[in-house]
Amino acid sequence: SAVISQKPSRDICQRGTSxxxxxxxxxxxxxxxxxxxxxxxxxxxxxxxxxxxxxxxxSGFVIDKFPISRPNLTFxxxxxxxxxxxxxxxxLCSVSFVGTGELFFGExxxxxxx
Amino acid sequence: xxxVTQIPAALSVPEGENLVLNxxxxxxxxxxxxxxxxxxxxxxxxxxxxxxSQREQTSGxxxxxxxxxxxxxxxxxxxxxxxxxxxxxxxxxxGGSEKLVFGKGTKLTVNP
Numbered sequence: 001s002a003v004i005s006q007k008p009s010r011d012i013c014q015r016g017t018s019x020x021x022x023x024x025x026x027x028x029x030x031x032x033x034x035x036x037x038x039x040x041x042x043x044x045x046x047x048x049x050x051x052x053x054x055x056x057x058x059s060g061f062v063i064d065k066f067p068i069s070r071p072n073l074t075f076x077x078x079x080x081x082x083x084x085x086x087x088x089x090x091x092l093c094s095v096s097f098v099g100t101g102e103l104f105f106g107e108x109x110x111x112x113x114x
Numbered sequence: 115x116x117x118v119t120q121i122p123a124a125l126s127v128p129e130g131e132n133l134v135l136n137x138x139x140x141x142x143x144x145x146x147x148x149x150x151x152x153x154x155x156x157x158x159x160x161x162x163x164x165x166x167s168q169r170e171q172t173s174g175x176x177x178x179x180x181x182x183x184x185x186x187x188x189x190x191x192x193x194x195x196x197x198x199x200x201x202x203x204x205x206x207x208x209g210g211s212e213k214l215v216f217g218k219g220t221k222l223t224v225n226p
Contacts, residue, residue, distance in 0.1 A: 001160075031212055042203065042216040043158075058213070092157055100165070101146050101207050103214055105158040 002027055004106035006093055012112045013083055020079045021109045023093030028073040030098045034066070037090040037108070046091075049076040083113045116141045120204055120217035127194055128225050135189040135220045137204030142182045145207040149178050149189050152201045152219070161202075162189070166209070194224045 003026040013019050023032065032049040047055040047068055055068035070076040080087050093106040117140045127133055137147070146165045150158040162171045162178040164187070170179040177190040191198060201219040208215065 004157075006157075033212070033214075042218045043205075043214075044216075045213055048212055090155075094158075096212075100163060102160060102163045103148060103205070103207075104160055105150075107157040108155075110155060 002029060002095055002097075002104050004093055004095060004104060006106040006109050008109055009107060010110040010112075012114060014114055015084055017083055018079055018081045019083065019111060020077050021091055021093075021111075023076045023078070023106055025074045025095050029095040031096045032070055032076045033094045033096075033103075034068060034076070034078045035092045035094060035105075037092060039088070043092065046078070049078075080111065083111075085113045087111065088113045116144075116206060116208055116215045118204060118206055118215050118217040120202075120220050122220060123218065124221040124223075126223040126225065129194060129196060131194050131224075132190070132192050133194055133222070135191070135202050135204075135222070137187040137189070137217055139185045139187075139206050139215075141208070142185050143209045144182065145209045147178075147180055147187050148205050148207065148214070149176075149187075150203040150205065152203060154201075158203065191222075194222075196224045196226050198222060199224050 005024045007022045034046040035043045046061045047057040049070040067079045090108040092108045119138045121136045148163045149161045164180040175192040180187045201221045203219045205214045205216045
């Protein structure tokens with residue numbers, strides 16, 4: 001397994017601003033992902049964070065809105081840009097290792113946009 | 115396109131009861147299936163992972179089964195406790211992809 005730390009755990013932001021969420025893992029992992037969970041909904045994959053290169057985004061998500069960095073095997077950031085109330089969600093970092101493909105999640109970052 | 119359905123959406127049981135949560139998926143070409151628990155406002159905790167070649171996995175009072183051909187999985191919880199109250203999510207890992215597709219979850223309440 002892995003210990004995954006996310007910062008901030010929660011934040012309240014103003015419309016039009018941007019927020020960067022950090023994800024730190026206690027061991028080197030193969031894959032890192034960012035998910036979004038809107039109120040009352042299940043999880044949706046935003047993108048796969050690739051080390052040293054551009055993230056791979058899912059349909060409906062774009063780099064200008066959700067820029068992602070992954071400078072090494074244990075750290076990634078997700079920025080939510082030019083926020084609107086529709087961006088109010090829990091954002092979750094997840095990781096997996098080579099082999100089983102089992103996914104582990106951080107505690108999430110609860111974002112409220114006013 | 116893979117779709118994952120969980121039934122029921124919510125379940126309320128008295129403490130001590132054995133219960134079954136259901137998960138179905140439309141595309142049987144999966145790599146594995148994972149069950150998670152989510153407490154309110156929190157992240158996800160991995161409960162059980164079943165590889166596509168396996169039929170079931172057990173951990174303590176939890177037992178998960180997988181029938182790929184029929185596109186179904188069940189999570190059995192024995193002797194339920196109030197601490198089991200949470201939302202249980204089923205997710206399938208599509209073969210040839212890193213993507214996990216989630217169901218909407220079953221919200222379980224175990225009453226003392």
